[in-house]
Amino acid sequence: MAAMVQERYGEAEEVLRLATIARPALGDGDVLVRVLAAGVDRGVWHVVAGLPYPVRLVSGLRNPKARIPGTDVAGRVEAVGKDVTTLRVGDHVFGVAGGSFAQYARAAQDKLAPKPKLLSFEQAAAVPVSACTALQAVRDHGRVQPGQRVLIIGASGGVGTFAVQIAKAYGAHVTGICSTTKLDLVRSIGADHVIDYTRTDDITEGRQRYDVIIDIGGNRSLTTLRHALTPHGTLVITGGETDGRWLGGTDRQLRAMILSPFTSQKLDTFIATQNTADLLTIAELIDAGTLTPIIDRTYPLSEVPKAIRHLQDGHARGKVVITV
Template sequence: MKAIAQDGYGPPQVLELRDVDVPTVGDTDVLVRVRAAGVDPGVWHLTTGLPYPVRLGYGLRRPRHRIPGMDLAGVVEAVGRDVTRFALGDEVFGTGTGSYAEYALAPEGKLAPKPAALTFEEAAAVPVSGQTALTAVRDAAKVRPGQRVLVIGAGGGVGCFAVQLAAAAGAHVTGVCGPTKLDLVRSIGADEVVDHTREEITDRGIRYDVIVDTAGNRPLSSLRRALTRKGTLVLVGGEAATGRWLQGFDRQLRALLLSPLVGQRLVPLVARESSENLAALAALVDAGRLRPVLDRTWPLADAAAALLHVWGGHARGKNVLAVAGPTGR
């Protein structure tokens, strides 16, 4: 099969299109013929091996899994003997291992039936970013009707989902983004938008019940000033910072230590991936309350260019790889 592979950690240019063997199906595995795969900052971290603590779980000197990619949407090709929820030919979406390939393995508990209203490309945009946003808005922040919610990085992959989920929960949503994404963020449900190149989040004198920060480049002190006394700050990643050891994740560690000492809840997010979460997102899609926002669709061979595009902060919503060429519903 065709796959994107790497022999060692490094910039996206280490990724190469190769012919490799189809993975062997274990007893609890689902083998998916991948139609599309999502591109997100998490893949960047696993490709570069940065920050260094990433390597503790994925291989100290070289990646344990040579084929990157987590998000996927496709068709079930085979199932292990202990799999009961899926059968040959089912259309699915979710997270697996090595999705930048024509075939990938995924555990049964991290897949769900693909929403019929979505193309494979649209469905592949949902699993990682959608579940991250769901964990942030529903589980960590527990957003309620009438609350003021600020989403920083509202035009990115996670941000676009967070805006829609907060709006669906009945909150008054303000999205922070660059000038080229203002109309996009309004179109997906933000009541107000803030152009971060023209004003800072504290300039308006408004305090928010919930702040979901996906950008990673503001100090905790600034974020706390924009939060109500009993408000909740959810920190999603730290991609905007530099450094080889912790990058922006030192901010999450400081938030964890500070939270018990102040009235505000400062929550470093740990996203949960499950078929139940995917089903919840699919139900919102079916109800017309959630839609993936696609920036660009790239051929599999251009995986490195797609990663560079996303990491550079250029994405408007999600980017995906069309593994089997553009597909329909």
């Protein structure tokens, strides 16, 4: 099969190459997916680059344990292990798999769900990691309620576009922060108010307090974020990038966890997980017309390095997808 492989860490253009390798072997609880499309998220870049360095505690200290990057997947079930009971050969599925930048990928059955009927495979591949992260940020950690004021920092990215729509589905009044060229996009997916961060840092001016702040792509200080919260508001940090090779922006998350027990505000952070139950919830929202994946552009499998670079440079409006 054709696959994008890497033998060492580094920039995508330098370490990724298209190669022909064997299909992955299946365990008893595994599903072999014929990949028709795969999503790209910032987690892919972190694994390819091996940065920040703590990533390597999981992915491999000196060289990557997994030769094929990619997690988001949409495709057709090609084969199943003997213990798989929820899926059959021929089913159209979406979810997460190991090494989805390939013609075939192996996935656990509890990481897949039937593809939403309204979506193409390319659209479905844009959903799993980002939408699960957004759902868990809004529902589980932000605990957003109808009528609350919610601020989403990084509203135009992969997670952000889902978070705006899910928060609106939960009845919130949503403000999104993004750059000038992405204001119309964030408005179009339901944001009640948008802030152009290139023109003003409105959250520091004290005119508005938010019940929930979901910080996806920001790097504002905890002091700034807390000042924009109500006295008993909730901050959820799901991202934030710096150039640090050791912490890479995670220092804010660590400080939030330490400070949270000593303040009336809830300062939260989490690492998202993907599972069939959440994928089914997301599929219901999609099939009801409440949630729509936003795709910036697609690339063929041979151009995975270009796709990662496009995302890394901050140009993407929504998700970037690989067609296989």
